[in-house]
Amino acid sequence: MFHNILNAFNGNSDADGNGHRATIKGTVVLMKKNVLDLNDLGASVVDRLHELVGDKVSLRLISSDNVDSGNGLKGKLGTPAYLEDWFTTITPLTADEVAFKVTFEWDKEIGTPGAFLIRNDHPSEFFLRTLTLENVPGHGVIHFVCNSWVYNADKYKTDRIFFANKTFLPSDTPQALLKYREEELNNLRGDGQGELKEWDRVYDYALYNDLCNPDKPQLVRPILGGSSQYPYPRRGRTGRSPKKSDRNFETRLSLPLSFNIYVPRDERFSHVKMSDALGYALKLIVQVLKPELESLFDKTPNEFDSFQDVLKLYEGGIELPEGIFKDIRDSIPAELIKEIFRTDGEKFLKFPTPQVIKEDKSAWRTDKEFAREMLAGVNPVIIRCLQEFPPASKLDPKVYGDQTSKITKGQIESNLDGLTVDEAISKRKLFILDHHDTLMPFLRRINSTSTKAYASRTVLFLQNDGTLKPLAIELSLPHPEGDQFGAIGEVYFPAKQGVESSIWELAKAYVLVVDSGFHQLISHWLHTHAAIEPFIIATNRQLSVLHPIHKLLHPHFRDTMNINALARQILINAGGALELTVFPAKYCMEFSSFMYKDWVFPEQALPADLVKRGMAVEDPSSPNGLRLLIEDYPYAVDGLEIWFAIKAWVRDYCSYYYKTDEVVRQDPELQAWWKELREEGHGDKKNEPWWPKMQTREELIESCTIIIWIASALHAAINFGQYPFGGYPLNRPSISRRFMPKKGSPEYDELLANPEKAFLKTITSQLQTVLGISLIEVLSRHTSDEVYLGQRDTPDWTSDADPLEDFEEFGRRLREIEGGIMRRNSDETLKNRAGPVKMPYTLLYPSSEGGLTGMGIPNSVSI
Known part of the structure; x- marks a missing residue:
């Protein structure tokens, strides 16, 4: 406790007689692990025992003004300061964040702090939200936005570093911070060796060689990526060991570890997202509901007899034998089963009524x-x-x-x-x-x-x-x-x-049926989820957190690697949920690889896509230079407003940091990012002539706009209508099980006698329907911690005033767009806005509440 006493004593004086020494008051906001993991309350007890024998969380300020010649020309380090009152600050389980005071010694050799090192000697990790320095001499307040897990120091080769929220191009970075900047990027790249562990922060590439089990003939699938036959975007490397029988394939996790797939720790879902039952719901559906229903429907007819039978899914539920969940109640609380599937005695799977x-x-x-x-x-x-x-x-x-x-x-x-x-x-x-x-x-x-x-x-x-x-x-x-x-x-x-x-x-x-499968595998999975993951990896490997483009794009990558990892384990894998619920069956992912051959990055821009499809023509007299051939094309009308709002924001932001094309060309991190993205992340497309050369500001602006568009608005338009439209399987069937009946056949006679029954025998079966709509209901929901387009999870994400003002303008523009969407939806002359089903088009309405709303544009591919 000596350090705390000393710091408290120093705090009585702002500076010495010469003004060369002072104390800086700081506030650290973090979340202790016992708040986030109720199964690990013991961690808190152990941590408090450790606190009794000494200070366990230390921080050292790093100068952005002065270098230490004896430390590789890195910025001078301040003396360690310690979080105060870790032991006496009780962490209430109803509140996530706790603020701790910290007092730093400061002298003129430190000058303006540009970063800090933190060391955690507690046994368990904590989530470090922010550090705010209140009274920095000559500067005032400095914010450090951290948003990162900090594990015990034994897990790291060096202490963790966090930079202040000042933005620097590499050429503008203070000399004192430059080495730290380079070392942090090197840490994030890793060495490409070994299996990555929970606490690792390594971003690296791998092929899609983890989707199948080559030891089982029925589960053999091709490796996607790395060949002209099966090209594919890259996914995040886990480093799991290869299969002994075929070392080209990565081993898969088995139950109950199937949700503990490695992604860099800060890419994992927040505790709020997990507490919203997302992870448990997916686990329940895939690991419990699927085999239980398969067993049940093996013994009973698995057909709906009429359209009214289908409506029972929303009006009364399905009757099932008592005790169907008896084997899982120990592992999954009954209240959770009831919440997710709305069970009531022997009835369950009563779904919300789809908007359609x-x-x-x-x-x-x-x-x-x-x-x-x-x-x-x-x-x-x-x-x-x-x-x-x-x-x-x-x-x-x-x-x-x-x-x-x-x-x-x-x-x-x-x-x-x-x-x-x-x-x-x-x-x-x-x-x-x-x-x-x-x-x-x-x-x-x-x-x-x-x-x-x-x-x-x-x-x-x-x-x-x-x-x-x-x-x-x-x-x-x-x-x-x-x-x-x-x-x-x-x-x-x-x-x-x-x-x-x-x-x-x-x-x-x-x-x-065909359109549903194409939507799920190509429009949704391939063109948003899979296509964006290489951008996430390359950004973290090549662009420092200090870099303006990292700060621009980072919010649009939230949760994507985690949801993609879960998809590889339970959704798009051999024998997974998609193979059971969409028509290409075991050829699902091979089909998506075939379609990746046609993927062209510049054509992901909405205006380029509309022109390519002939849905719009260039027209200098029209707003934004485009004229739609179908004026009442809701996706395009709303989408173009969103697209140009994003582009205006990106243009303002990039122009602040890149005054000329030459600055773009001379930015080594930016050029390394773009090179790696093309040659590694989308490596099977590296020789395509259509890639922007990243030599001009306009290429940078257009490329960043496309990335943000894919991750936010395009994904929202494709994803959050799944349940509103497809939750009623007759409106969006995903499998057809027999061909069109021919005159004179028994199927034709059945069609004459009972058209509804013949229709239902043709499309998705009852088991496939229940499994399919269970999944899309979960995947169409917003969690309560969602961050939407035009929002940031912290107001202090940069200290640069002009970008902050431009971002506020972006938010105001999006609110105006919301008003325009509502006005169009109430205009009865626009017949495509709501249609016969009286379902207004809101999928590109930017904001939303949590839940199953059919609106809202999250910043990222977050589900």
Whole structure:
């Protein structure tokens, strides 16, 4: 306790007679482990015993003004100061953060503190939130934003360092801090060796070689990444040992360790996120619900008999034998089971009513709603303007034969409001949802499983009221005599009555099955989750926390590595939840690798994507230089406002630090970041000519805008509508189990006799439905600690006034956008905003409360 007494004594005087010595008062905010882990209350007791025999948390200020020639020209170090009253500061379990006082000795050799070292000699770790210095001579208040776990000092080679919230380019970094800056980056890169442990902070790359078990034939899958056959973005390295039977594959964690996958410690979910039952819910679904239901449905029919049976999921729950959870009550509290699955006696799995059927139980079946959701649903990023007729294929005719569409002009011209097909194309009134070329190369293998799917083309007409009308659906299969003979298929048309109406409903369902799988695997997983992870790794390896671009991008990486690691373990793995609930089955991830071949970074920009799909044209007279071909395209209208708000903020921010293009070119950290990102993170794309060269401010601004767009708004638009639209499985079926019935077959007779039952036998089974909607309900929720676009988790993230003011302006602009979205949603002339189901489009409404809201743009791919 001697140091505390001495510091308290010094605190009676601000400086000595010459003004060269003083004390600096500081406040450290942290969370002790016993607050965060109720199963580790013993850690607090041990820590307090240690406190009785000496000070266990020390801090040393680092000068940003003066170097120590005897310490490798690093900034001079102050004398250790200790957290005061660790033992007597009782940590209430109802409050997360605790503030501790600390008093530093200061003299002119320290000058302005630019960083500090912290050493934790307690047995257990704590979460260090901030350090605030109150009375720094000649400077006043200095903030250190830490937000990091600090483990016992034995876990580290050197004491942990944290920098003040001042932002520096490498060339502007004070000499006293430069070595510390470089050493910290080197620590984060690691040495590429060994298995990484919980306390490690290493960011490194690996292939997707951890998804399967090569020892079991039914669980063999290809390694993704590192080859031209199976290209893929890189994921975070765990360093787990290779399989003994095949050292190309990494061993997988077994139960009950499946949630303890290594990610850098500061990338793990917060205790708040875990207390919101996210982790437990996923664990319950995958490790408990899935096998229990499989066992149950092995013994009973696993079909819904009618649409009303499906509605029971939201109105009364499903009856199950008593005691279905008897084997798990010791490991998962009954209250949690009840909260997640709303159990009540022998009933369970009573789900919230999805928004798509809240106002009207049958409007989802209309052709108008079917078409509207291509513009304002959960996957509004596929539809494109049709610019040739018949729709053509880009598949190699030498391999796949003639894949040209069989839809003819004569079949659709009567529904074009008096226009010919050529006139409709010239007026840009024909559109297509095209899942033909993407599926055909996989379809023969996919259909060798229990799946029975089609490659599909859906042609639509833009009517004068701004809505789309489906004209025809083409469902195709590979030629039975070989791929080189092209496709065989049928064309189906809208019908209102009779068996033709039932067949049309099935045709739409086959389209939705393919669109649902494409959405989940490509639009969602590949284009947001997987694509963004290399940016996270490269940023932490090559851009110091002092770097302005690190400070800009860091909020947009929160929780992503953790949710991706969980996905590899329980969702996208061989035999995992996605293989059971979406149509490509065991070919899910191979299919996503095939689609990664078409991934182009600059085309992830919303304006570029809309122009590529023919949904917008460049128009200098229009706001922001773009004109939408469908004026009432909710995703694009709201999205463009968000996109340009992000870009304006990024432009203001980057322009503050990069005054010229030359500064961009001469920034060694920035150039190393961009090089590693291309050559390592997205290494299978390293030779593509479309990568920005990162030689100009404009390239930097555009690239950062794309990264933020992908992580925030694009993911929000794709993710948080999953349950509102897909929680009702008839609206978004994800598997088809038999082909379209042929006249004269028993299936056709069943379709005539009972269309609902035939429909339900065709699409997702009851087990798959329950498992699928259980997952998407969890994954569509906002946790209570979510941080949304335009927000930061601390107001002191930088000390630079202009960027802070620009960020405030960004927040004001987003609030204006929210008002505009609400006004558009109340405008009855905009028929695509709510549609027949009366479900306003809110997926790009920036803010939200926690829970299942169908709105809100988190900063990051956080779920």
